[in-house]
Amino acid sequence: MRTSVTPSQNVTRPSVSRRIFLRGSGVAMTLPWLESLPVWGTEAPRSIADEQASSDYPRRFAALFMGCGINRDHWWAKGSGSEMELGKSLQPLEALKTKLNFITGLFNVHATDVGIHPGQTGNILSGASLKKGSELRGDISMDQVLANHFQEQTVVPSMVLGCEQPVTGYHETNFSMAYSSHISWQNATSPVPMEVYPSLAFDALFENRGSRRNESILDRVRDDASSLSRRASASDKAKLDEYLNSVREIEKRAAAMRAVQQKAGQRAQAKGQPLSMMKRPDDGLPEDIRQHMQLMCDIVAIGFQTDKTRVATLLLNRDLSGLFYPFLDVKSTHHSASHDDLSDEYERISRYYCSQYAYLATKLDAMPEGDGSVLDHSCLLFISSMWSGNAHDSSKVPVLLTGGLGGRIETGRVLDYVGKADEDRKLCSMYLSLMDRMDVKLDRFGDAQSRLAGL
């Protein structure tokens, strides 16, 4: 039954044409955060006064992962603020060093002495003790804890992206290779499905796949409810209308969201604000890994800028990676190269990964938001599974943090935890501290019950 509804009620039909409209042309028009609002969340736009308060900007978190460690000879930093000196591999961050924290000495105890590679990776964001053999068992990762917290506030609770396909099978340590492929886990037994296709990652963000699919379903439910209602008695009709109205209400909210976004777009244009544009990436996987990684970083950046999501993980490569780097003049694969981790070749690889991280940070820093930039309201984590790929040493891992989470993290520092008691240098303690500053306060996480001192 297609009841006619006045446009002001925003319950436009027919549904099909609306969905066609939504598919759009494949070019996403992105608006600064304040102009775009979540579809399923609260409707009221914030007041101007709120807009001024920098602390009120959404805080975002992203983790970029690199497998097999770095070249430690060139992975160092000294001094603080603009005086900070950076090792060769960290040169790509030179311009951002006041917004950087270089951290060393942190580790995850359950990734030591259990067997190399998968056992050092599948728990990098959870601190869990992993199970060997067929049955996968670890724990929820910290990005997913954050995602669960923000799921009502953003269109996409989290982006879980990768630039190298996940694999399964078994490593010689008898850990499943799935641990080498997944750093984001939704619970103890299941990794979050990881998107490696830039085009699909883009769609998930801008076609609002989840919510659009829900709308298609609700459309149909409405048809069912009205057809059932016609066959029911008068008093039953009243009960069914209760359902129908509830469904309508949800659709109405979604439609209202869209209207607000459209209006905001027009307003922004009228004010002469440039709209960032991003073309939908081509289907399939990019031939060149450099292009692949940059596209994924672009998608994270635009997802953050438009507040479609506040949480992302990007697995730049798997641990035990089979990626090749002809453009770095390296012959062997990533994993093989890491066995000679003090070589020039591996320094180039380490620096290249750092440059990808710097690329994302720079991009976010170029996005103005309030008094600062999107980067200032974010925290980007760079982490690897090992300190030394040759020794497969995870008694400490390389960690970089960029962005101040809206003034909640002091930046431009070198934080050295080497030599501290194991109790005082846990990765999970850092995760507790970071989650705290995103208003997710937990008593414990992974193996940690206390915050990281000095962060």
Add this chain to the structure above:
Amino acid sequence: MRRVALALFTVSLLLGLRSSASETDQSTFEKTVKPFLQAYCVDCHSSETAEGDLNLASYTELDLVVADFRRWNVVLQRLQADDMPPEEAESRPSDEQRESIIRWLQSVRASEAKRTSGDPGPVLAHRLSNTQYDNTIGELTRVDLRPTAEFPIDPANEAGFDNSGESLTMSPALVKKYLDAARKVSSHLVLTPTGLDFSPHPVMTDTDRDKYCVNRIIDFYSRQRTDYADYFYAVWLFKHRTDLDRAAATLDDFANDVHLSPRYLAIVLQTLDEPTSDIGPIAAIQTLWQELPSGVSEDERDTARRHCEHIDDLLVALRESLVPDVKNLTAPQVHNGSQPLVLWKNQQFAANRMRYASDALPIDKIDLSSAIPDSLSDHESLVAKLSVPEQPEAEKAYVSSLQRFCEVFPDAFFISERARVYLDKESEKKLAGRYLSAGFHSQMGYFRDDQPLCELMLDESQNAELDRLWFELDFVTSAPMRQYAGFIWFDRTDSAFMRDPEFDRFRAEDKDCTSETKVRELSDAYTAKAKRAGASDKALSAIGDYFESMSATFRRLEALHIDSQPVHLQALLQFAERAYRRPLADHDREQLVAFYHELRKVDGLSHEDAIRDCVVSVLMSPYFCYRVDLASRNETRSSAKIEPLDDFSLASRLSYFLWSTMPDQELWDLAAAGKLHDPDVLVQQTRRMLQDDRVRGLAIDFMGNWLDFRRFEQHNGVERERFPQFTNELRQAMFDEPIRFFIDIAQRDAPVLDFLDAEYTFVNSVLAKHYGVPDAAVERESWVRLDDAAAVERGGLLPMAVFLTNNSPGLRTSPVKRGNWLVKRMLGEHIPAPPPSVPELPSDEAKLGDLTLRETLQRHREEKTCAACHDRIDAFGLVFEGYGPVGELRQVDLGGRDIDSEAEFPNGTSGQGLVGLKHYLKTSRQNDFVDNLSRQLLAYALTRSIQLSDDDVLAKMKLNLTNENFRFGSIVETIVTSPQFLNRRVE
């Protein structure tokens, strides 16, 4: 059929003649009742001071009284009990005045009941309650998913049940939860070649799909019994069946008794009996076998069992010695762990499972003297049988015996896990638990090796099932494609074989990497390079076979993915039909199919995503998540105000009543055949359904609400520091006790009076300990009936710990709450809520001061306004004072004062403790209990409050109970054949 039709006719007729009450009642109302109310009642019960929530001044017309008779029933009760107006009232009516009002109320009630008798009443459409939703999803998916875990708790209706449209409302927030729940369920959906399945865990990632498919195969394997000793022993038992008093039992019976394969048992029997040359392993086994005991005494059976184990040991040692050593197949530059070479090796092992590979003779490898147990036979003759003979003729016989031996006794029936097969066996031993793994390094891949199981043990249907499971592993997980991607990756990384630029265009990431052309091209390039490097013909053929078989598998799976799409669509329609609990109309089918196509074409979803979203839409459809009783379609819509439910609505009404879930296939079939309205069928189905496990749904939903312990599993009102015995296990056991008691009554069709006065109850070890059952012969986790519960002061519902605990505020007992619970819930008395000014009792018994709880209450009752209610309540709580705050038996209270459980009951008699209470109830209140139970069960069954039109059926329930020795089934059967259950109002 006739009885029902007649009932229906009467109802319509009477409802049609809507008339007001009799003239006498009308004039009495004006002349006698109104003045009475004015004089004695409205001082307290008027609009300003509606005490007891009753405003009697508002009933200005007789029709208003009739319409709200439920309240007037309370008035009737109180007048009959003569406790209203209260004793301290300024003026009280004479007995005669009181009698006349009572007579009038009875007359109004009778004439209204008669006029509307059998009226189905207003039964609203309603969404499934949370438990119904969970149960229905469980039934529909055959997996216990409980998606409502995060839903708000369902409120109860006026009758106290959470199963009616009165209280089950909907909101946008709840719709969103429904959507999440439906999504959650759909994430468990597995698309198989033959239809739709649901997994116990989500299956959205490769690792989860692997887990689902692999576990099913592993479970299948682990159900098989493959120990040779078990088979020898079973044959021995079979041979002695006459001595075992089982002369008539067949070999199959002996196999099935202990879940052995009948097929293989017959083979073993035949092998043990078959004539053989007196040389070779079978001859040796036969010799040993013949030495098994000839009698079947317990000792002899032990001996036989032990000897069978020895034969097994020898057999396995012999068999292992015959397994040929398979060397790695190698080729220059090709990595030993490369997939074609590893798979070749796996195939060799598989091919040798039931074959004698002539390069090995057992005698060379094993130390026979230690392999043959001392207790058996003489070594020399056995060693002779097993030694390789020197004469060529004898050697021939020997070898043929080895062939037969290997054929019947495979070295393994199946391989369920595999380490890396191309590396040293010993050093790989620690790599356990790689289920079904093909034995590659760092790459996924499965390999099936279970031919002996299939050929020697499984019957046709088991073989079909196992084939299906393996096939679904490939289909559901895309394992072959992922394995192939791993192959390319491995041969570029760990192996350097494919690092040459000519291989650059074969990338695992490319979507067409498994296309026929690409696979052939890689095969050519790979083979050419291997050949150039000097690979043997054997290696080249292994490489060729690999690519060919992978390509064939890809093609087969591709075709199947396309062919299975219409199958899934068909399965979706069947799913919808079951979910909607009624046959789909043509246009329902069309709409669902159209929706699928729209999702594919317009929304651009993949087949799997589209099916998944269709499943979500089915679960969001009100046809699924609401219960609406539709009228029979073929009945002409006359002006009748009442009409029969259609058969499918009736099936749902029955199943949600007795099971709290959707109808099963049998109910569906009867509804489809139009037979469900037949009273005989109804009664027969009711009896069947009460015997089913799902009757737990009735026990929990009905009884849990009726007796107010529905949420006890989350009860947190106990201070565990003071009562450390109150563990989660004990709490669960407390909750389960009445549930088990109820199910027992329902399934034995026992008298409902047992609820009140049974001497037995049910306990598990935790509860037995709590109850102080001496030396309980109760195994952990298992429940037993405790016949002499009276010995530990239990038996029946009344002293169950769950009620005593639930009605205690923590650190003390509450005779008021316990008494109120008993009077209200068990006996059905109406007790108004306490006024707001009630003084608080201390929360801890230890802090009561000099007075006991009993004395404190006594003082409270001295207040006249309090006494009206407390006189009716307190006694029923005080008798339980011998039970502490968690229902434990006790001699002194928490303040150290002696317990006194004596009480004076409303009829002036007194009694002590449980025995006194039971005696009083038995002699004075049995009727009240039975009436109340009937009313509660009827209200639950009809999903509405009781009204006057139900008086007839209530009377009939009572009559049938009395005539049929109070058996539980009689009230259920009376309900399901009543006009109110079978019909619906049309409004």
